[in-house]
Structures are given as C-alpha cells and as structure tokens.
Amino acid sequence: MQLWIYYWIMNCSFFRELESPLKDIKEIITGPDFDKSEALEQQIELLILKREYLYNLILMARELKMLGVK
Numbered sequence: 001m002q003l004w005i006y007y008w009i010m011n012c013s014f015f016r017e018l019e020s021p022l023k024d025i026k027e028i029i030t031g032p033d034f035d036k037s038e039a040l041e042q043q044i045e046l047l048i049l050k051r052e053y054l055y056n057l058i059l060m061a062r063e064l065k066m067l068g069v070k
Contacts, residue, residue, distance in 0.1 A: 007036070014043040018050065 008029065015025040028034060 011036075011039070011043075014040075014047065018043065018046050 011029060012022075012025055015028070016022075020028075028039070
C-alpha cells in the first residue's frame, strides 16, 4: 500500500475514534489549511485524554463492582 493511502486511512481512523462525522473529516483533511503534523499532534493529545477518561470510567465501574451492586 502506498504511504499516502495508509496515512489518510489512519488519519480518518483517528478522527472517527474521536467521533468526528465522516463529512467533517473530509472537509478537514481536504481543506487548504490542513496541516498534517499539527493534526496528528492534536489527535494524539485528544486520544490521550479519551484514554484517561475511559480509564477513570473503568476504575469507577470496578469500585461499584467491589461495593456489590445489586
């Protein structure tokens, strides 16, 4: 697979994981001001925040389980 195709697929995957609609993704990545490097940096930061959010949800669920939810 050519590198640019792989890049666009992965970029779309990152946007989708961050719950961006496909229509918005297309407009973003085809826009004249789209900066690949900046977008990747922002995606990494947002994915880290999402990971931390999910980790905290898991901790809360485990605490509830330990308390014995009936």
